Amino acid sequence: MTSAPTLSDIRAARELIAPHIHRTPVLTSATLNREHGAELFFKCENLQKVGAFKARGATFAVLSAPEADVRGGVVTHSSGNHAAALARAASIRGVPGHIVMPSNAPKVKQDSVRRYGGQITFCEPTIAAREAAAAKIQAETGAMLVHPYDDWAVITGQGTCAVELLEEIPDLDLILAPVGGGGLTCGTSIAAKALRPGIRVFGAEPAGADDAFRSLQTGVRQPQDNPLTIADGLRVALGEKSFSVLTRLLDGIVTVSEDAITSSMRHTWEVMKIIIEPSSAVPLGALQEGKLDVSGKRVGIILTGGNVDLDRLPWQH
């Protein structure tokens, strides 16, 4: 894909990936509704295949690529959810899935990639080493690079989540999702605003990794220097493609403290009995800190993932 998707692209993507992903449930909590004076609808991508919405974009990117492009397999450099999602998508397509990981990647993440049939190449834990290792694999195998977020096909796939959410709860006033590289917020904005003109879409970002907030404020994409946040999925910088869309479609970004992220993660477990990763807790953290007035509103919140090391929960430190 060479340009931003439309709603009809996103709908077609949904058809293509539907046999391979969960239609995730939308959960509610009377306790949270009472606490926020709003009706909150949680789209549970923590229960998605590979435990994260990343399954959507990676699956669409791999399944929609022309045969010639993926004959040599696919490759990405990531230690997170996109790595597992791409490994799984490659195995669905029946092509090699090459994953470049830093040598210090947690064993649980390595295991997850291997479980889905991914072939891991280790490298030094620097961005330069990762990119070099991926480029080397591309050159040697002809594998197609699938970027975790700065890729129109990936963005198209991520947009399918909002289509499902609005199909189930059509009359939302706003949708709130975490912002990292921006792929999810980008796909969500495109789908939601086409399906329901007048709906507002907000991003939520850790205050310690607020490049997207600063980028939208200044109108110029800002670097993400030394991100300091427990929300490991949101430490990356906003992608160029998402930025071009978000400046036009996003209603705003709110920033959230680390304390609010951790306590929302824990509170979500206490009242909804689901484990979400810190990145997923950022939107609820924003509401907890009063960063967005949602009183009386019907609010969709995308819980992006549930990959957490239970033996190292943040509140057990």
Add this chain to the structure above:
Amino acid sequence: MTSAPTLSDIRAARELIAPHIHRTPVLTSATLNREHGAELFFKCENLQKVGAFKARGATFAVLSAPEADVRGGVVTHSSGNHAAALARAASIRGVPGHIVMPSNAPKVKQDSVRRYGGQITFCEPTIAAREAAAAKIQAETGAMLVHPYDDWAVITGQGTCAVELLEEIPDLDLILAPVGGGGLTCGTSIAAKALRPGIRVFGAEPAGADDAFRSLQTGVRQPQDNPLTIADGLRVALGEKSFSVLTRLLDGIVTVSEDAITSSMRHTWEVMKIIIEPSSAVPLGALQEGKLDVSGKRVGIILTGGNVDLDRLPWQH
């Protein structure tokens, strides 16, 4: 209710409680299917209101009772999921919910009951003290006793879970559920066998608390002496009402080791990203130990609850 429910009673119960409970999702895992050579469908009552299927039975028992019976409120003695479920059901009906708890009940369970508006009465941690405290409350307030499982209305409510499961996955070959007091297996057997003649329904029980297994073997209800299992929801003895139904309708009970329970609980987290309580892991533990041949079969498994203290996971000991 004075006798065992029929399918139409269970369907009516479902209508009555539908506005107050989640229609819980049915999840699948390609990894687990591969491991067991079967298609497994997990009905996720761990994502139910109060984090357990107990919300179904308690809600139906309280909402279906005649006004005169509940004018003085409702009462139960329990430190588990039924306590929170009954407190919540009472607040839906707008009557007092009295919960008798042993003085050593974990704070997290006390908090849960209070969050739903329950009024806690503490007593010594013995069965006799619990029953006496509940009887005293009944005498003083006229509250209606709602037993956690030996109650036809509660059993009727628990049966609604199988109705939803079979509506979503109609062509199951068998259903597997944990057995404690028997309310869930009883309601499940009645609903499933009426909806789909030929389906088989099995119970799974910890080997360290196998009174139901022995009861069905001998045809006489056996006592549950010194239950030794991590599955705290299954330490109670099979109820008389459930026993009368299960001898007729249940296809069998399989028993499961403690190791299999713990490792299935952990494995469920690893591959499905959901936290289930030890009681919920007993059916998968049975498959892991090869206690039931499910190869090539379509199997429904009821995950009964998700109330776990994350700071004290069994594999962290």
